[in-house]
Amino acid sequence: MILRPRAEFLSLAEELQSYILSFLSCKDILRCSSVCKALRQTYLSCSELQYITELGGQQLLPVPDMDIDNKTSFLTRLQLLRDKAHAWFKLDIHSSETVFVPEPFRKYTNTFLVHGHLCLFNEVRQMAKVFPILPKPSQQIGIEHDWFPESLHSIPDADCFEVIMDPEENLIAIAYVIHRWAEDDNDKIYIDLGVLDGDGAHPQAAGRTLSLSSTVFQGDILASDELEVAICGRHLTFLHSQRSTVYDRPNEENKMWWLQIWDWKHSTTSNCVISDPEARESSDFCFLGNDRLLTVSKDLKLYSIEDLSQAPQLLACFLMPVSVTLIECLLAMDDNIAHSSPLQRQVHRTMWTSDPKNRLVSLVACIRSEAPNSFTFVISTRIFFNLQVGVFGGMATIPWECWGPLNSRIFPHDSQCRVGISGNRVLHTFPATGATAGDEDPSHDTNYKLYMIDFSPLAVQRRQGLGTVVTEPSTIELTESVGKLTTFLPYVAVVFDRTFGADQLMDILVDEDRIYLCKPNIEDPDSDSIGQLEVIDI
Structure with a gap:
C-alpha cells in the first residue's frame, strides 16, 4: 500500500488560509492566530480577519446587503470602525449645532x-x-x-x-x-x-x-x-x-x-x-431582535414572538431585587430595538449594526421604601439569550442573585439625571458638586457633568489612556430593608469637561454618529415640550 501525504492547513497558500479562517467566529480566529507564528502572521496580514475580530470585540454584526454591494475595502472598513470607537473617547462636547423646534410645535x-x-x-x-x-x-x-x-x-x-x-x-x-x-x-x-x-x-x-x-x-x-x-x-x-x-x-x-x-x-x-x-407598578417594554420581547414592570418577563399569529410564549421571568413604584426602560436608539419611548436611527445605511445578544438595556427605577430613591440599572442583553438548562437549571423564574450581579451595574439617579444609550455605551449625567445623585429633591442650583460609560470588551484597549477602567465590583445600598447590592459588569468611564444646569437638559438621545441634548423651550421654560436640540457629532 502506498501512503500519500496528507494536505495540511499550513501548507496551503496564505490567501486560502485567510479565506477558510474568515468563516470562523472572532473568538475562534483569535484562538487560531495564537497557535503558531505562521497563523499569527496570516492574521496580521489579512485586514478581513482583523475586521471580523474588531466587529466581535465591539459586539457588532455586519449588514449582509452592504457586504455584498459595498466596494469599500476591508482595510478601509477596519480603519473606519476603529476610528469611530476611538472618537467616543475624544468627543468634543463643546462643539455643537442647534436645531430649533418650529413655533407651532413648541407646546x-x-x-x-x-x-x-x-x-x-x-x-x-x-x-x-x-x-x-x-x-x-x-x-x-x-x-x-x-x-x-x-x-x-x-x-x-x-x-x-x-x-x-x-x-x-x-x-x-x-x-x-x-x-x-x-x-x-x-x-x-x-x-x-x-x-x-x-x-x-x-x-x-x-x-x-x-x-x-x-x-x-x-x-x-x-x-x-x-x-x-x-x-x-x-x-x-x-x-x-x-x-x-x-x-x-x-x-x-x-x-x-x-x-x-x-x-x-x-x-x-x-x-x-x-x-x-x-x-x-408602572411598565414598559422593548424588542430584543426580531423574535423576543421584554416586558418591564415589577419583574422582567421575556417572551418569544416568532409567530405573531399566536399568543406569545413566556420564556422566563427575571426577578428584580427590589419592589419599584416607577420604572422607565431606556434602550439603544440606533439599534433594531423598539419600546414605548421615542426611537432614533440614521437614514443612511451602515456596514454594521449592534448584536441583539450584546446590547444594553437601562432601567430607571424608583424604589419603594421609607425614603424613596431612584437608581439606574444597566443590564447586558446577553442574559436574555442565555437560557440553556445548564445555566439556570431549567428555572422559569430566575432570582436576581442568579442573573443580575454578573450582568449589570447599578448607579444612583435623581430626578435631574439624564440617560442615553448607544450600543454598548451609556451617557449619564451625575451631580458635579453639592447634591448627590439619589437625593429625593436635589437643588436646582446643582450642576451636572456628563459621563460616557463604555461596556464593550475592547473599551480598555481603545481608550488610549483616557478614562477610568472599572473591573472591580461596586456596591450600592438601595434601601434599609433590602440592604446593599453588588454588581460586576466591567466598564470604562470618561468624564467630559462641561457642566449643565439642573434645568438645562430635558433628555439625552444618542445614535452611532451623534448625541442630541434635548433642551426646554426658551420662551416657555415651564413647558414640558422640547424647544431645541443641541447636536454633537461623534
Missing part, C-alpha cells in the same frame, strides 16, 4: 428622533411634521412633510391621539379614536398606515388599517387611560393601559395593560397579545 407636542429625523405631533392642534436633522452630504435625501387636521384623518368626529413615523420604511402610523355617544355603543380605535412623503397608502403594508383585538381595547376612553403606538422595523405595537384606585386602599393604584403586536407588512390582524391585568 403640547410629542417629539421623536427617528432615523435622523425630527418627528413632531401636536395633539391639541392635530398637526404633525417631519424633517431631517442637519443632514450630512453622505446621507440620502431626507423626508420633509406636514400634516394638518384634515390630512391626518378623513373622519370628522375622529380624535387623533398618536402619530408615529419611520423614515427608513417611509411609514407613518396614525392612531385615532372615534367617540360613540350612544349608551349602547363603545369608542372605536383605528390605526391607519400611510407613506411619509405623501398622502397615499403604503405599498408594502398588508392593508390600510390595522385591526385591534377586543382584549386590547373595549369600552370607552377614560382620562386615566394611556394609549401608545410604536414602530420597530416590521413590528408595530399598540399599548393600552388603565389605572384605577384600589378599593380598600385609596392611596394605591391598580394598573392593567394590554399590548398587541403586528407584522404590518404581512397582516392587518394579530393574535400576539400580552397582558397583565394585575400589575400595580
